[in-house]
Amino acid sequence: MHRGLYIIYPEQVGNWLSSFAGYQSYLFQLPPPLNADTIIPVPSSLTTTAAAVGAPTTTMMMPTTPQPPPRPRSLPPIPTPTPIITMIDFDLQGYIDNELASGNKDIIIPLPPINPQTGIQLKYRITPKNKHHLLLKGLNGVTITTATAANYGGEDDPSSIELICTETTRVITLLNCTDVTIKGFIIDYDPLPYTQGYIVGFGGDKPRLKLNHEIELSCGQGYISSNHYIDNYKYEIYQSNGTLRYGSYFGTKIKKDTKSPSRFTVTIPERYSTSNLQKEALQPQIGDIIVIGCTYAPTSNGHTLPHAICCMGCNNIKFENITMYSSNNFGFFEKNCYSTSYIRCIIDRRRPRPQQPSLLLPVVPRMRSLNADAFHSSCARKGPHITGCIAKYMGDDGINIHGEYHMITKAKVINNTTTTDNTTSPTRTYTSSSSGVDKSKSVIVAELRVLSRNKDDGSGNYAKINIDINDPVEIMTYNGENLGINDLVATNICLDDECPEITNDEKIFFLKQKLSNDLKTNKGGSLRTAYKITIEFSCYDDKELLLPLSLSSLLCIGSAITSKNKCGNNFKIISNEFGYTRSRGIIVKSSNGIISNNTMMNCVGESIRIAPGNWWLESGNSSNIKIQDNLICNCSSYGIGIYSFGSDNTTLASSAAGHNNIMIRQNTVSNCPIPNILVTSATNVNVKNNQCRNVQKDVIANGPPNMNSIVKKEYDTNEKLGNNKTTMIINCSNVNAN
Structure with missing residues (x-):
């Protein structure tokens, strides 16, 4: 299949291909991106073989039509080729x-x-x-x-x-x-770490819904042609001209044909049925090319x-x-x-x-x-x-820069001599003048129980946590409410010796949350190891001293914490080209960075996204971001999307709890659905001198599910938008936009 030296026999391949007018030019001269419409699906029965010396046979699948002409009896035999070592x-x-x-x-x-x-x-x-x-x-x-x-x-x-x-x-x-x-x-x-094949049928008891894709694997140099090595991972479908048809299937199942190693069936959830995929262009067809991950590693079992x-x-x-x-x-x-x-x-x-x-x-x-x-x-x-x-x-995705959220399950406010829970507001070293103006700093101390997102090392040791003592930290509350604190610091971190692993009640809670299944089920040790983290923050006036009264309730189970020092801050993304993907072009969850002079084309997801990724617990909210002079074309979602949710992954975060100091200027967004630019949950927003061309004003962008409903409701109810549907700004403060 793929071992040993590969040998190419130009005499054999050339003679065979000469029988097919036009096919040789397709195979060897197809320009990027693939846009020919002459590719014809092939059943496995129509093959020709180019043998290899010292390696298993490599099979070439050829189109059903036109059929190769019969070989005349008078044609002399093909001479024995000279092997070419590559x-x-x-x-x-x-x-x-x-x-x-x-x-x-x-x-x-x-x-x-x-x-x-x-x-x-x-x-x-x-x-x-x-x-x-x-x-x-x-x-x-x-x-x-x-x-x-x-x-x-x-x-x-x-x-x-x-x-x-x-x-x-x-x-x-x-x-x-x-x-x-x-x-x-x-x-x-x-x-290759993936293989390809053709959809040759739709089986199951509901073939009309196209939920069961019967696949015949391709044979060729580099492709694995046995279903033994197939993984249920990254299943995508392409039209025969090389255009992505659909590539966001989750929850698929595969069944390998025990009688025919080149055959298997992929079953997709019913939410992807033809009745739910409204666009005909998304619906799979017989002859489509599929791609799916596979594993071959004999030296490590x-x-x-x-x-x-x-x-x-x-x-x-x-x-x-x-x-x-x-x-x-x-x-x-x-x-x-x-x-x-x-x-x-x-x-x-x-x-x-x-x-x-x-x-x-x-x-x-x-x-x-x-x-x-x-x-x-x-x-x-x-x-x-x-x-x-x-x-x-x-x-x-093209780029993803982020930190890690770790999940808070308990919180209590403490000080040197007193421990309370939702009853008083203990502080340390608080004094004030009689006039109430010249006040010294007060320090609030809280202790958190936190489950680490990190995986363990597989040796029985507890998973580490990516927060160090004296790190500034960000806390995202479960419902996206603002804590009103900007100088949170982790002052002590240790394993929770009283209960170092996730409890049954915590397991039950996280199984109900909008998290990836890997995190819910503690795959690799994620969200299994518990730490105690002590945080401190300063207060300067009486109003802020009311905060500890509700701190424990705000930091309920499901709130999240991350280190601000370990989020990929001070990044630069300049003069790149990304695209032709089922996902996003650029995702950033960091601060103090610039995204400039990039080109994004044909992204199914957002071309540029600034947003925490609560599904994978990827932190955090961003500050001091410049997005300028980028070209965005033909995306199916927001050209630029900036938003934030509470750690429940449902409630839109408040402006003060989300992003800060975001500049979006001099970008060009072309042939994209509305809104071309979306900004939510941010303070100090500057959106200026952007050009939106060939706007698909009748098509609402296909964003994340939790964002889609908010955007649709805004268009349905906000008459102020009028004909200006290209830019949407929600739940923000101190906005400068034109």
Whole structure:
């Protein structure tokens, strides 16, 4: 299926393809984005085979029509082809380890040899060890590059270095590294971390509703053609011309055909039935191309590590001129890092190329690049700088920068000598003058029981929590009410020794909340470990002293807390291109950042979203954000959406509890539904000099469900909107808009 050296026989493939007028030009010359309408669905019975030496047979599926003409009896036999080797094994880990051992910190990976038969440079095939294709620990001041990285020209550069990963696990892991630069590589997988197939029927007892999709897998270099490796993960449907039809299915089930390994059935929930998908363009059709995740990891018994490139606890890492064509999850993932830079990195679906025989030339052109996000930053102490990058056709968001909410289950107000609960307002060191003007600062102290969102390490240890002593913290109340406190600080953090794990009552509560199923069920240890966190905040007048009377009730079970120091603040997203995804272009839940001069096209979700993600407990609310000079085209949701909900994920947050100091100016939004720009739950909002063109005034944007009902109600009841439907501002204060 996919092991060993891949061999291409140009004599055989060329002779066969010459029988099909037009098909060869489609297969090898289809320009991006895929927009041809001549792709014809194929049953598995119509195949032709190009054999490979030293590797299992690779099958090419061809269209049902036109049929190949019968081969004349007088045609001489096809001569025995000369095999063309396209890649060689390379011990990347061993090479780098040897260079480091010799004291070399400027490591240049040598170019692979040239195939003398073709004059084409070979690719490096790398095999993982302990689920990593390359593991780097504790490096400082190291550069790993290619011999041609200074003049890197991408895939079309004949001297670029391509790494082919042989199992669907992580490519590169960096742990606790500082000042490391990696540049000039192309990354792909064989086998791919997803596979493709065709919808060949709609089964079940309600075929009219199209809930049961009968799938025939594609066969080809790179695709896994056995249902044994299929995961119920990231199921998307594309039209035969390569346009995304629908890709937001949740709650699917798969059933593998035990008699035919190339067949399986995907069952989708009834909420996705044809009667509920009003737009005909969203309804699946026989012949549609499906994409679904899969896993191949024989050296680790099927266990893999997610993401292609992962940084953990690193400082000042730089990725430059990295091209990535596939990943089992995110492309780039960082956690607890400081100031990571991504410069001119490309994430895209790979296309057949006529210039040279491609190792991964598929039967059906790839519909997807990555299975999930392109760039994902979690709990960064200083946010990433992403400049001049491209991310398209991924299975989820282009960029996501966030912190982590941890769930409060109890709160009580305390001081040095008194403990109360909803009865008095104890304080420390409060004095005032008789006139009531010259008052000294008072400090309110509260103790919280908090369940950590973090997963445990799998070794039986308790999960950690991403809040440190003396961190400023943000608290989002369950119903989105404002605490009226801006200087909350965590002064003490310890495991709750009295009850260090989630209680049954807490489990019952969270099972009823609007959270992802992984969090509800404590997958990997999330929301399982309990901590005690002491917070302090200052009061300066009598009015604020009334706050502790209601503090415990405001901080009821289900409120959330996050560190303001670990949300990816001070980020920069400049001059990038994102799009052609079922999800969002840019998501930010951080502060003190700029989103400028980017292009977002064909995003099903918001092109730019500034909002906490309560579903995944991704924090927080944003302050001091500039969104300017961006171009947004053809999205199905808000061009720019800024909003915030209480941690119940239902109630719109108050303006004082949400975002602050948001500037949206000189952006162009074209051919998008209303509202083109949406702002809620914010203070100090500046919306000026934006251009909204070709507005779809009769189409309301498809936002998150909790936001859709609010927007629709606003349009139905607010006569002040009149014909100006392009911008909607709700529940905000101190607004300057034109």
